[in-house]
Amino acid sequence: MGRNLPTILIALVVIIIIGCMMIAYQVRYTETVVVTRFDRIVDEQPKEPGLHFKWPWPVDRVHRFDKRLRSFETEFHQVATEDQKTVVLTAYATWRIEDAVKFLTAVGREDTAAQKIRDLLDNQVQLVLRSHPFSELINTDPKQMKLDEIERSFLSGIKSFAKDKYGINVVSVGIKRLGLPESVTKDVFARMKEDRQTAIKQLTAEGEAKATEIRVKAEEISKKIIARAEAYAKTLKGQGDAEAAKYYKIFAENPELSAFLKKLETVEAIFESGQITLVLDADKFVPFDILKSVEAVSASPASGEPVGAADRSGKE
Numbered sequence: 443m444g445r446n447l448p449t450i451l452i453a454l455v456v457i458i459i460i461g462c463m464m465i466a467y468q469v470r471y472t473e474t475v476v477v478t479r480f481d482r483i484v485d486e487q488p489k490e491p492g493l494h495f496k497w498p499w500p501v502d503r504v505h506r507f508d509k510r511l512r513s514f515e516t517e518f519h520q521v522a523t524e525d526q527k528t529v530v531l532t533a534y535a536t537w538r539i540e541d542a543v544k545f546l547t548a549v550g551r552e553d554t555a556a557q558k559i560r561d562l563l564d565n566q567v568q569l570v571l572r573s574h575p576f577s578e579l580i581n582t583d584p585k586q587m588k589l590d591e592i593e594r595s596f597l598s599g600i601k602s603f604a605k606d607k608y609g610i611n612v613v614s615v616g617i618k619r620l621g622l623p624e625s626v627t628k629d630v631f632a633r634m635k636e637d638r639q640t641a642i643k644q645l646t647a648e649g650e651a652k653a654t655e656i657r658v659k660a661e662e663i664s665k666k667i668i669a670r671a672e673a674y675a676k677t678l679k680g681q682g683d684a685e686a687a688k689y690y691k692i693f694a695e696n697p698e699l700s701a702f703l704k705k706l707e708t709v710e711a712i713f714e715s716g717q718i719t720l721v722l723d724a725d726k727f728v729p730f731d732i733l734k735s736v737e738a739v740s741a742s743p744a745s746g747e748p749v750g751a752a753d754r755s756g757k758e
Contacts, residue, residue, distance in 0.1 A: 472509065472510050474539060478503050478505065479502050507539050507552060514559070522571070524575045527575075527576035531618075537613060539611075566600050570592060580622070596616070600612055
C-alpha cells in the first residue's frame with residue numbers, strides 16, 4: 443500500500459485537473475462565448491472575461507467566437523448606374539461579432555459570416571448604384587462627385603439588417619477600387635475633353651470681357667489725362683506768350699539791340715557746342731560780323747581812348 447501511495451496521489455491530481463477542465467472554462471478579452479446545454483442556449487451567459495464554470499461535457503458546450511474587428515473585400519464585378527453606364531468595382535467592409543447568441547443561432551460559424559456579409563454588400567451596391575448617375579462616381583468637377591454619400595448608403599442598407607439578423611456589427615463599408623470597361627472609358631475621355639473645351643471657352647470669354655473692360659477704362663483715363671495736359675499746356679503757352687509780349691515790346695522799341703543780342707546768343711551757342719575752327723570773312727557772314735567790332739576795339743590808339751569817344755569828339 444505504501445508503495446502505491448504516490449501513484450494513487452498522482453492519479454487523484456490528474457483526475458482533479460481533468461474534472462476542473464471539464465467544469466471550468468476561461469473567456470479571453472478578444473473573444474465572446476455562448477454556452478449551450480444539450481444544444482440549447484442557456485439563459486445565463488458569461489458577460490465578462492475571466493474564469494467561469496459549467497456542467498461537464500456533453501451536458502454543456504462552450505462555443506467561442508473572435509470579437510475582434512475583421513475585414514474583407516468583394517470580387518471585381520460590373521454594376522450598372524442610373525444612366526445605364528457600366529462600372530467595375532470592388533467594395534470592402536469591416537465587421538465584428540456583437541451578439542454571440544444571435545450569431546450562433548443564425549450563422550453558426552465564423553467562416554460563413556463573411557460570405558453572408560459579402561452577399562449583403564453585393565446586393566446593396568447594385569441597388570444603390572441604380573439610383574445614382576455615372577457622373578456622381580467619376581467627374582472632372584469634384585463638387586459633383588458623391589462617393590461619400592454612396593458609401594454611406596451602402597453602410598445604412600446592410601448595417602441594421604446584419605445586426606438584427608446575424609448579430610454582426612458592420613463598422614464601415616466603402617469602394618476600394620473603381621474601374622471602367624473600355625467602351626465606357628472612351629466615352630468618359632470624350633466627355634472630359636468636351637468639359638475642358640467648354641471651360642476653356644468660358645475662361646477665354648471672361649478674359650476677353652475683362653480685357654475689354656480694362657482697355658475702356660484705360661482709354662477713359664488717358665483721355666482725361668490728355669485733356670488736362672492740353673489745358674495746362676494752353677495755360678502755360680498763354681503765360682509764355684504774355685511774358686514774350688513784354689520782351690517783344692522792348693525789342694520793337696530798339697530793333698538794333700534786339701538783332702545784336704540775337705547774334706550774340708548764336709555765337710555763344712556755336713562756341714559752346716565744342717572745339718571748332720572757323721575760317722571765314724567776318725564782314726560777309728552773319729552773325730560773325732560782330733567780331734569785326736571786337737577787332738576794331740582791339741586796334742584802338744595807345745592812348746586807350748575808345749574809338750567811339752574819338753568819333754564823338756570829332757563830331758562835336
